[in-house]
Amino acid sequence: MDCTKASLCKFIVWTNEYQIVTDMPFDEEFVNLLLPRIRKFYFENLLVRLSEELRSNRLKFFSAYKELCK
Known part of the structure; x- marks a missing residue:
């Protein structure tokens, strides 16, 4: 919604x-409270893990997604 x-x-x-x-x-107040925590989790945990998985070839993408990203 934001x-x-x-x-x-x-x-x-x-x-x-x-x-x-x-x-x-x-609820703007709720979003403003939650968004910093979501950003922190994404950049400190999720993005790091995704990068590791991609670098080690354990993360697989569908061909349709690869085409979409071109």
């Missing part, structure tokens, strides 16, 4: 037994 500047979205939970649809308003 990327698209949407002020509201639908949160849907659907199982074999029931379905719930709830309006979820954008």
Whole structure:
């Protein structure tokens, strides 16, 4: 929602037994609190691991993704 500047979205939970649809308003305070933690995790953990996997040829990409990245 932050990327698209949407002020509201639908949160849907659907199982074999029931379905719930709830309006979820954008919470800027929550995003501002969470975003630094997400960035820290991405740059200090996830990106490092992805780089290691790619460098050692353990990370495989679908050919369609490779074409998209050209």
